[in-house]
Amino acid sequence: MTTYNQLAGFRVNYLSADPTLNSGNEGQVWYNSTTGKLRSLVQIKSWAAGGSLSTARNTLGGTGTQTEGLAFGGYTGTNSNATEEYNGSSWSGGGNLSTARYGMGSAGIQTAGLGFGGETTVVVTNTEEYDGSTWTAGGNMATARGYLSGCGIQTAGLAFGGVVGTTNQTATEEYDGSAWTAGGNLGTARNSLAGCGLQTAGLAFGGSAGSITAATEEYDGSAWTAGGSLNTARRRLAGAGIQISALAFGGDTGTYSAATEQYNGSTWSNTVNMATARQSLAGDGTLQAGLAFGGYTGTNSAATEEFTSSINVTTAAAWASGGNMGTARRLLGGAGTQTAGLGFGGYAGSNKNNTEEYDGSAWTAGGNLATARYDLAGAGTQTAGLAFGGATYPPIVYKNNTEEYDGSAWTGGGNMGTARKALAGAGTQTAGLAFGGTIGSNSAATEEYDGTSWTGGGNLGTARYVLAGAGLQTAGLAFGGYTTTAVANTEEYDGSTWTAGGSLNTARNGLSGTGLQTAGLAFGGVSTTLTTATEEYNGTSWTVSTAMTTARRYMGGCGTQTAGLGFGGANATVELANTEEYTGSFQTPTASNLTTS
Numbered sequence: 232m233t234t235y236n237q238l239a240g241f242r243v244n245y246l247s248a249d250p251t252l253n254s255g256n257e258g259q260v261w262y263n264s265t266t267g268k269l270r271s272l273v274q275i276k277s278w279a280a281g282g283s284l285s286t287a288r289n290t291l292g293g294t295g296t297q298t299e300g301l302a303f304g305g306y307t308g309t310n311s312n313a314t315e316e317y318n319g320s321s322w323s324g325g326g327n328l329s330t331a332r333y334g335m336g337s338a339g340i341q342t343a344g345l346g347f348g349g350e351t352t353v354v355v356t357n358t359e360e361y362d363g364s365t366w367t368a369g370g371n372m373a374t375a376r377g378y379l380s381g382c383g384i385q386t387a388g389l390a391f392g393g394v395v396g397t398t399n400q401t402a403t404e405e406y407d408g409s410a411w412t413a414g415g416n417l418g419t420a421r422n423s424l425a426g427c428g429l430q431t432a433g434l435a436f437g438g439s440a441g442s443i444t445a446a447t448e449e450y451d452g453s454a455w456t457a458g459g460s461l462n463t464a465r466r467r468l469a470g471a472g473i474q475i476s477a478l479a480f481g482g483d484t485g486t487y488s489a490a491t492e493q494y495n496g497s498t499w500s501n502t503v504n505m506a507t508a509r510q511s512l513a514g515d516g517t518l519q520a521g522l523a524f525g526g527y528t529g530t531n532s533a534a535t536e537e538f539t540s541s542i543n544v545t546t547a548a549a550w551a552s553g554g555n556m557g558t559a560r561r562l563l564g565g566a567g568t569q570t571a572g573l574g575f576g577g578y579a580g581s582n583k584n585n586t587e588e589y590d591g592s593a594w595t596a597g598g599n600l601a602t603a604r605y606d607l608a609g610a611g612t613q614t615a616g617l618a619f620g621g622a623t624y625p626p627i628v629y630k631n632n633t634e635e636y637d638g639s640a641w642t643g644g645g646n647m648g649t650a651r652k653a654l655a656g657a658g659t660q661t662a663g664l665a666f667g668g669t670i671g672s673n674s675a676a677t678e679e680y681d682g683t684s685w686t687g688g689g690n691l692g693t694a695r696y697v698l699a700g701a702g703l704q705t706a707g708l709a710f711g712g713y714t715t716t717a718v719a720n721t722e723e724y725d726g727s728t729w730t731a732g733g734s735l736n737t738a739r740n741g742l743s744g745t746g747l748q749t750a751g752l753a754f755g756g757v758s759t760t761l762t763t764a765t766e767e768y769n770g771t772s773w774t775v776s777t778a779m780t781t782a783r784r785y786m787g788g789c790g791t792q793t794a795g796l797g798f799g800g801a802n803a804t805v806e807l808a809n810t811e812e813y814t815g816s817f818q819t820p821t822a823s824n825l826t827t828s
Contacts, residue, residue, distance in 0.1 A: 276503050278491070279749060279770065280725070281522070281535035282321035286313045289527035290378070292337035292346045293469070293513025297520040297537055299341040301325070301361065302513060306333040307531055310351060314361070316341055317522065317535070320705060326365040330357050336381030336426075337513070338388040338406075345369070345385045345406065350377035354395055358406070360385055370410040374402045380426035380435060387430040389414070389450065392438060394422035399440060403450070405430055415454035419446045425470035425479060425514070432474040434458070434494070437482060439466040447499070449474055459498040463490045469514030471521040471538075478521045478538060483510035487528055491538070493518055507534045548777040550765070553796070553810035554593040558585045560808075561801035564609030564618050564656075565743070565787030566636075569794040569812055571613040573597070573636065574787045577799060578605035579806040582623050586636070588613055589796065589810070598640040602632045608656030608665060608700070609787075614638035615660040617680065620668060622652035629670055633680070635660055645684035649676045655700030655709060655744075662704040664688070664724065669696035673714060677724070679704055689728040693720045699744030699753060699788070706748040708732070708768065713740035717758050721768070723748055733772035737764040743788030743797055750792040752813065757784045761802060767792055767815065781809050791815075 284302060291305025300317030303325075304310075312331035315322040328346065335349030344361035347369075348354070354377045358369035372390060379393030379400070386408035393400045399421050403414035417435060424438030433450035436458075440446070445464035448455040461479060468482030475496035482488045489508035492499040505523060512526030521538035525531075556574060563577030572589035575597075576582075584603035587594040600618060607621030607630070616636035622629050629651050633644035647665060654668030663680035666688075667673075673695055677688035691709060698712025707724035710732075711717070719738035722729040735753060742756025751768035758764075763778035779797065786800025786807075793815035800807050 276538075276540045277749075277770070278503060278505050278523075278536045278538050280506065281524075281537045282317070283535055284315055284322050284525055284533040285324065286311060286315065287531040287533035288313075288525050289511035289531055290333040290467075291513045291525045292335045292349075293515050293522075293524060294337045294339050294344050295341040295515045295522075297516040297522045300515050300522050300524070301339075301341045301344045302524055303337070303344070303346055303361070304328055304332050304335055304349065305513075305525060314366070317524070322535070325363075326361070328359055328366050329368065330355065330359070332357075334377040334379075336379045336390045336393075338381045338383045339385040343385040345381070345383075345388050347381065347388070347390055347406070348372055348376050348379050348393060354393075358411070369408075370406070372404055372411050373413065374400065374404065376400050376402070378422035380424045380438075382426045382428045382433050383430040389426075389430045389433045391417055391426065391433070391435055391450075392421050392424050403455070415450070417455050418448055418457060419444060421446070423466040423483075425468045425482075427470040427472050427477050428474040434470070434474045434477050436470065436477075436479055436494075437461055437465050437468045443484065447494070458496075459494070461499050462492055462501055463488065465490070467510040467512075469512045469523055471514045471516040472518040476518045478514075478516075478518045480505055480514060480521070480523055480538070481509050481512045481526060493540070502540070505536055507532065507536065509534070548765075548767075549814050550777060550779050550811045551814070552780065553589070553591075553798075553812045555808040555810060556587055556594050556799055557596060558583065558587070558808070559806040560585070560799050561785040561806045562605040562607075563785075563787045563799050564607045564621075565789040565796075565798065566609040566611045566616040567613040567789045569790040569796045572789050572796050572798070573609070573613045573616050574798055575609065575616070575618055575636075576600055576604050576607045576621060577787075578624070586641070589798070594810070597638075598636070600634055600641050601643065602630065602634070604630050604632070606652035608654045609789075610656045610658045610663045611636070611660040617644070617656070617658075617660045617663050619644075619647055619656065619663070619665055619680070620651050620654045627652075633685070644682075645680070647678055647685050648687060649674065649678065651676070653696035655698045655712075657700045657702045657707045658704040664700070664702075664704045664707045666691055666700065666707070666709055666724075667695050667698045667712060677729070688726075689724070691729050692722055692731060693718065695720070697740040697785075699742045699756075701744045701746045701751045702748040708744070708746075708748045708751050710744060710751070710753055710768075711735055711739050711742045711756060717756075721773070732770075733768070735773050736766055736775050737762060739764070741784030743786050743800075745788045745790045745795050746792040752790075752792045752795045752815070754779055754788065754795070754797055754813070755783050755786055755800065765813070776815070779811055781807065781811065783807055783809075
């Protein structure tokens with residue numbers, strides 16, 4: 232049998248502590264003798280959809296970070312002066328540019344932005360400075376030009392390349408917060424290039440130099456020198472990062488490109504492609520957290536995508552026993568985390584109003600629900616919990632009650648529009664999501680909670696009950712459940728609409744779930760029989776993980792994909808008090824044992 236030593240060329244290390252790790256250690260495997268875990272290092276890289284721009288446009292300016300982005304100017308069919316600010320999930324309007332234009336250079340951050348050059352009906356030298364709300368005039372550039380690039384900060388900006396008429400430019404200029412001065416010329420005259428970095432450590436790549444180019448150049452504060460060429464020559468692309476850790480994405484190769492590459496200071500390597508191939512887009516952020524927005528796909532685009540590159544340690548997934556609940560019960564609600572969990576309501580011979588709080592080892596009593604009920608849903612945290620829907624018995628009365636928990640007591644919130652039981656929930660106390668369930672017939676209804684009242688959202692594609700949920704109000708996940716049989720369906724919510732995701736490997740109902748839309752966890756339930764099956768979701772597909780110890784259905788759940796909690800529930804005959812703690816496969820290394828490169 233082939234051994235790891237034969238496959239990888241080295242033996243599995245036997246260590247008493249995790250080693251110092253960096254991205255060059257990808258694939259390294261070691262056994263931690265202190266924790267008794269076999270571990271390895273992997274890198275996770277992906278693009279995910281963000282909130283769309285309000286104004287679809289191309290050849291716009293962009294700067295900032297993934298959670299504090301800035302978009303300005305561009306072309307919509309006419310020149311635009313619109314400014315938008317990104318908060319990590321959505322764009323909102325900012326102060327307009329004084330001069331509407333496109334093809335400009337950009338630098339800075341959201342609260343200290345810089346836009347320069349570009350085209351109106353002619354190329355311009357205008358510079359404008361943004362303070363987080365208003366643009367004001369800065370010092371003019373020496374060379375008027377369009378389709379240039381830039382980098383740096385508002386008080387130390389760098390402008391390079393561009394075109395005047397049909398003449399490509401090599402000119403570089405440096406900004407000190409008030410005036411531009413000449414810097415060293417680019418080696419390759421070009422326009423429609425991308426850039427990132429600082430005034431004293433800039434990076435220029437791609438563009439059009441009579442033909443589309445892959446050339447990369449590095450700036451040291453006075454002169455440009457050649458760097459490693461892009462793998463995909465292109466123009467009208469965007470970039471993010473710094474000189475020794477950069478990201479290039481999108482562009483025009485003769486057709487719209489989704490290609491993404493990362494730079495390590497000497498060479499470019501291909502990584503995961505964008506979802507939307509496009510040119511003339513803008514970008515900002517870092518290699519680990521990039522942002523792409525706007526552009527052109529045959530029509531102007533408002534699409535935003537977020538790039539994430541993270542280094543993770545993987546260990547063997549496992550369930551372990553936790554402290555038993557004080558009250559054995561099924562069909563209860565859950566919220567919170569593995570070390571700060573919340574269980575409430577349920578059924579065990581009668582409707583329950585009990586609330587219990589988990590500290591990572593033991594459950595203690597909390598304040599009782601005002602309305603004893605079962606088959607309810609939950610969301611939020613241990614100190615800001617949300618309980619909604621459910622039923623009382625006998626006879627069965629569907630409930631629309633909402634209650635909010637503050638860490639000690641429940642108080643009434645706004646009633647749901649549709650009274651129902653066996654529904655699922657996600658989100659937070661002030662941004663909750665309720666979906667599915669039964670009102671005597673299967674429900675597809677979705678409702679959104681704002682901390683005061685519920686409003687209708689987009690219906691599930693598959694009406695069902697005793698399903699599970701995870702995620703946020705604007706990025707929800709629904710999976711499993713019952714129609715006329717147990718189902719494996721997964722659906723993803725974007726804040727208005729549900730779309731189909733990858734199906735569970737085990738169709739089941741009465742299961743529990745937790746986590747995020749791109750990192751979900753499903754466990755337990757009943758298929759044709761009770762199951763211990765556990766699955767992890769990556770935003771596209773489910774993979775089978777380590778099974779629970781106790782097969783059961785109708786339990787409470789909370790936590791994350793890497794630190795989940797399952798509690799209560801029932802086997803074929805009785806209610807249970809058992810608690811199990813899940814340790815997932817992927818664990819982000821701590822700063823003490825990780826260096827990135």
